[in-house]
Amino acid sequence: QVQLVESGGGLVKPGGSLRLSCAASGFTFSDYYMSWIRQAPGKGLEWVSYISSSGSTIYYADSVKGRFTISRDNAKNSLYLQMNSLRAEDTAVYYCARGLGGYINYWGQGTLVTVSS
Amino acid sequence: EIVMTQSPATLSVSPGERATLSCRASQSVSSNLAWYQQKPGQAPRLLIYGASTRATGIPARFSGSGSGTEFTLTISSLQSEDFAVYYCQQYNNWRQTFGQGTKVEIK
Numbered sequence: 001q002v003q004l005v006e007s008g009g010g011l012v013k014p015g016g017s018l019r020l021s022c023a024a025s026g027f028t029f030s031d032y033y034m035s036w037i038r039q040a041p042g043k044g045l046e047w048v049s050y051i052s053s054s055g056s057t058i059y060y061a062d063s064v065k066g067r068f069t070i071s072r073d074n075a076k077n078s079l080y081l082q083m084n085s086l087r088a089e090d091t092a093v094y095y096c097a098r099g100l101g102g103y104i105n106y107w108g109q110g111t112l113v114t115v116s117s
Numbered sequence: 118e119i120v121m122t123q124s125p126a127t128l129s130v131s132p133g134e135r136a137t138l139s140c141r142a143s144q145s146v147s148s149n150l151a152w153y154q155q156k157p158g159q160a161p162r163l164l165i166y167g168a169s170t171r172a173t174g175i176p177a178r179f180s181g182s183g184s185g186t187e188f189t190l191t192i193s194s195l196q197s198e199d200f201a202v203y204y205c206q207q208y209n210n211w212r213q214t215f216g217q218g219t220k221v222e223i224k
Contacts, residue, residue: 045153045161045204045215059211095160102208103151105172107160 002026009111022079022096030074038092123216129224140205149209
């Protein structure tokens with residue numbers, strides 16, 4: 001069955017960096033585009049970034065553009081999110097998500113990122 | 118950016134009753150609209166895509182309708198496991214956006 005397992009979350013100071021990883025299994029990873037979606041505590045869902053199946057097309061939300069970098073390693077069935085210059089408003093659960101035709105049909109369990117001094 | 122507005126923010130319903138949730142887009146998204154269910158401490162779960170197609174394993178009591186800018190999620194007879202927060206999402210372009218959510222609570 002499809003599994004997406006995020007890791008790398010934690011507590012970081014404002015201005016700091018963190019790298020999230022997502023290990024995918026149960027499907028042919030290189031066939032699917034992937035996204036990161038986040039949810040601040042008690043808030044709604046916010047799309048963060050998208051990467052095509054080959055990695056050749058990438059998009060970012062305006063709120064993270066220039067600070068976050070999405071990447072993937074199809075040989076390792078892994079998705080990554082490098083987060084730099086972190087701000088308090090980046091505090092959220094970050095979900096790794098598999099897309100199909102635009103909607104998200106599989107979600108990971110999420111990893112919590114807390115930005116605080 | 119396409120803004121998605123859901124109403125109401127909270128819906129109080131008794132088990133067995135019908136629930137109707139609305140989602141409005143600030144511009145047309147055609148039928149590129151999905152609905153998700155989220156329970157506390159869990160990841161969202163896909164319910165509906167293409168505005169009206171149920172995802173695999175989703176019970177028939179969930180139905181979606183609409184196109185363009187006005188969409189509806191209907192739960193025909195609420196079960197105890199349906200009390201949750203529901204989000205709509207437009208994916209008409211790469212800059213996908215979500216509504217703020219509707220919480221369905223027990224009356």
